[in-house]
Amino acid sequence: MLEPVYQVDVVIVGAGIAGLSAAHRLTSAGITTAVLEAAPCAGGRMSTEKVDGFRLDRIGQLLSTSFPELRLTPGLESLPVRRFAPGVLLHRDGRTHRAGAPAAGGSARGALHAVRALASAPRNPAVAPGRAGAPVGGAVDQARLGAALGRIASTPVERILARPEMPAAQALAQRGVPARTIDGFLRPLLAALLCDPGLSTSSRCADLALRAFASGRLCVPEGGAEMLPELLARALPAGTVHTGVRVTSVSTTSVTTAEHGEIRCRAVLLATDARAAARLLPGLRVPDFHPVTVVHHTTDEPSASFAAGASLLLDADRGGPVAHTAVLSNVDPSRAPAGRVLISSTVLGRPPESVDTAVRIHLSRLYGTSTRRWETLAVHHTPEAVPAMRPPHDLRRPVRLLAGLYVCGDHRDTSTVQGALHSAHRAAAAILTDLGATGSMHRADPAPTLPRAA
Known part of the structure; x- marks a missing residue:
């Protein structure tokens, strides 16, 4: 049978980082691609609001320099990142302590050195100058934690995925780690990395998050979260991304849009969030x-x-709504105008009423200073910010639903930027295999012009 006439090889629904990175891999292999986005701009949840010279992330998920896909994704080679200071600060019993991850390479010796409780700036009398009373416990407990971080940094991913699976909170209790170390360091750290205050996440996913923390450095994109989708979109052929296009139905050979009618293609990739994907594919x-x-x-x-x-x-006491906070302009000066300071704080779970007031009261304790004169720039609440990864969790959910119909996003992998990019990598590879284009690596034809609906 003759192949039906099509207008584009692949239609990608959704211009978040998963859809854009898949588009880059496909166009690099010579596959004509159209990316359709219902919103007025690309980026999805990786968006940054501009207010009076400030750059304010809506979700602000933490990245790690150890995320492989940040290095492997075409288009992100030039992504500038700003690193946090090694490890984290822990606020416990009115004092602040520093606890860190292993040095790059995951050595236990580096971990042991970094996990020592250190004094912060000498002007702050609430900073603990020694090890006594540190959130991770005494010297022996610190040594155990350091060795554990060193081991997990060098553990192959395949071995982590083969471990018994249970809720992360339950797994921590069975690891033989002192309760003070769990409550003072591991619980607040994992809550921040997973956006899961109750630690109901799969223990395998939690171990992967700890591995990334122990083998790299926490970081943020310079200029805001929007830099990831912006770089990916910029690297695509002109006219590939079409915003303000609402897709109403999909099949293996076409998509139907409110603005352009039917667009015929050889394959469709859903790269939306999980709920939007389910609206197009019930079940x-x-x-x-x-x-x-x-x-x-x-x-x-x-x-x-x-x-x-x-x-x-991090607040190891959990004495308020703030799970973690940072003077973000110290990490990335481009996020605030000269002479101003940007403090960004994250509340996990359901926020309290009068969230700004509750956050200010909590921050005054965490930073040891009055917050009454601080100006509130924005309060961004995202009810469906991060897909939950409760056990049993399949970290490699299928991306090929049918020949010609594919799906990707952080809901098909781990609920992280790394997971979104990796799922896109898997989906693009499946599409190239099914289209017989795995060996084709040439410049794509110009992006197609979409028709106008009658």
């Missing part, structure tokens, strides 16, 4: 989600006066 699994609220403040107080410096500050 597709929709996970639960972890809500995230990010509150951005500014002050004219000199940034050098903040003892936190360029560190991520």
Whole structure:
């Protein structure tokens, strides 16, 4: 039979980082691709709001320099990242302690050195100058934690995926780690990395998050989260991405849109969030989600006066709504105008009423300073920010639904930027195999012009 006439090889529905990175891999292999996005701009949840010279992320998921896909994804080779200071700061019993990850390479010796409790800036009397009373316990407990971080940094991913699976909170209790270390370091750290305050996440996913933390450095994209989709979109042929296009139905050989009618193709890739994908494909699994609220403040107080410096500050006491906070302009100066300080704080789970007031009260304790004169720049609440990964969780959910119909996104992998990019990598490889284009690596034809609906 003759192949039906088509207008484009692959239609990708959704212009988040998963859809854009898949488009880059396909166009690089000579596959004509059209990316359709219902929103006015690309990026999905990786968006950044601009307010009076500030760059404010809506979700602000933490990245790690150890994420392989940040290095392997075409189009992100030039992504500039800003690193947090090594390890994290932990606020416990009115004092602040530093606890860190192993040095690059995952050596236990590097871990042992980094996990020592250190003093922060000397001006802050609440900083613990020694090891006594540190959140991770005494010297022996610190040595055990350091060795454990060193081991997990060098553990192959395949071995982690073969471990028994249970909720992360249950797994921590069975690891033989002292309770003080769990409550003072591992619980607040994993909650921040997974956006899961209850640690109901699969223990395998939690171990992968710990492995990334122990073998790299926490970081953020310079200029805001939007830099990832912006770089990916910029690397695509002109006219590939079409915003403001609402897809109403999909099949293996076409998509129907409200603006352009039917667009015929050889394959369709759904790269939307899980709920939008299920609306187009009823019966597709929709996970639960972890809500995230990010509150951005500014002050004219000199940034050098903040003892936190360029560190991520966690509340080991869980004495308020803030799970983690940072003077983000110390990490990435491009996020605030000259002479201003940007403090970004994350609330996990359902936020309290009068969230800004509750956050201010909590931050005054965490930073040891008055927050009454701080200006609130934005409060971003995202009810379905991060897909939950409760056990049993398939970290490699199929991306090929049928020949010609594919799906990718963080809901098909791990609920991280790394997971979204990796699922796109898998989907693009499946499409290239099915289209018989695995060996084709030439410049794609010009992006197609979409028709106007009659």
